[in-house]
Amino acid sequence: MGIVNVTPDSFSDGGLYASTNDAVLQAERLIREGVDILDIGGESTRPGSIPVSSEEELRRVLPVVQALANVDIPISVDTSKPEVMLETIKAGANMINDINALQSPGALEVVADSDVTICLMHMQGRPKYMQSDPQYKDVIAEIKYFLQQRIDVVKAAGIAPDRIVIDPGFGFGKTLEHNLKLLRYLDQFIDLSVPIMAGLSRKSMLKEITGNKKGDLVYPSIAAALMAAVNGARILRVHDVKATKDALKVYNSVTS
Numbered sequence: 001m002g003i004v005n006v007t008p009d010s011f012s013d014g015g016l017y018a019s020t021n022d023a024v025l026q027a028e029r030l031i032r033e034g035v036d037i038l039d040i041g042g043e044s045t046r047p048g049s050i051p052v053s054s055e056e057e058l059r060r061v062l063p064v065v066q067a068l069a070n071v072d073i074p075i076s077v078d079t080s081k082p083e084v085m086l087e088t089i090k091a092g093a094n095m096i097n098d099i100n101a102l103q104s105p106g107a108l109e110v111v112a113d114s115d116v117t118i119c120l121m122h123m124q125g126r127p128k129y130m131q132s133d134p135q136y137k138d139v140i141a142e143i144k145y146f147l148q149q150r151i152d153v154v155k156a157a158g159i160a161p162d163r164i165v166i167d168p169g170f171g172f173g174k175t176l177e178h179n180l181k182l183l184r185y186l187d188q189f190i191d192l193s194v195p196i197m198a199g200l201s202r203k204s205m206l207k208e209i210t211g212n213k214k215g216d217l218v219y220p221s222i223a224a225a226l227m228a229a230v231n232g233a234r235i236l237r238v239h240d241v242k243a244t245k246d247a248l249k250v251y252n253s254v255t256s
């Protein structure tokens with residue numbers, strides 16, 4: 001899964017048209033690199049970020065989804081908001097990637113009334129403060145329990161198991177130690193019996209491990225993605241599609 005961010009840069013005054021255009025160009029670049037799924041996001045959820053309104057998020061994301069409606073790979077929309085889910089599904093989105101695991105009021109109903117795939121992610125707290133003091137007694141057991149509960153709720157709403165993906169949410173209310181434990185024991189989530197997605201690309205845990213600056217995290221990201229794949233991840237959410245695919249080709253050539 002390749003990441004396409006549609007978040008206007010406050011330092012440039014190119015406005016919305018420029019960011020729509022940039023996002024479509026980025027999507028086209030990822031397609032040339034061989035991406036399998038595009039993930040379009042209009043709200044930053046990195047630590048410390050502040051939410052945007054559903055109107056603003058829709059203004060950012062909808063034109064990009066519309067522009068990509070005719071590409072022949074699935075389009076995922078990274079959103080927690082039911083209004084954004086509804087309108088982008090109408091415009092042709094095939095998947096909703098929800099860091100809030102359909103807990104926002106109305107979100108479950110929107111997805112249940114559609115035929116899209118849903119990624120249920122775990123997060124402790126909310127992006128603005130989630131890294132202030134994350135706490136778990138048993139990080140694996142607690143996240144697994146949460147995801148199992150959400151799978152049960154989603155299935156009870158009529159969403160078939162083959163439409164469900166889970167994600168432990170690397171960096172979302174987790175210390176480095178928590179993230180490393182999740183990566184090491186990611187295979188513990190396999191028996192939830194739905195595909196596992198992992199997003200580690202360019203995250204601050206890789207900065208902490210390597211001491212690299214944020215512009216120098218491609219190689220650490222490839223290593224982390226490969227570790228996730230080895231431990232059972234079936235979908236890797238990444239910025240660097242070509243490099244990740246090259247690493248996976250080496251892995252797959254050894255194991256098959």
Ligand code: PT1
Pocket residue numbers: 045046047078097098099119121167169170171172197198199200202203204205237
């Ligand atoms: C993710 C993910 C996501 N990550 C899914 N969706 C982000 N399903 C957005 C940092 O520590 O892992 N899975 N949507 C981006 N969020 C973050 C979080 C970015 C933490 C950076 C960090 O640097």
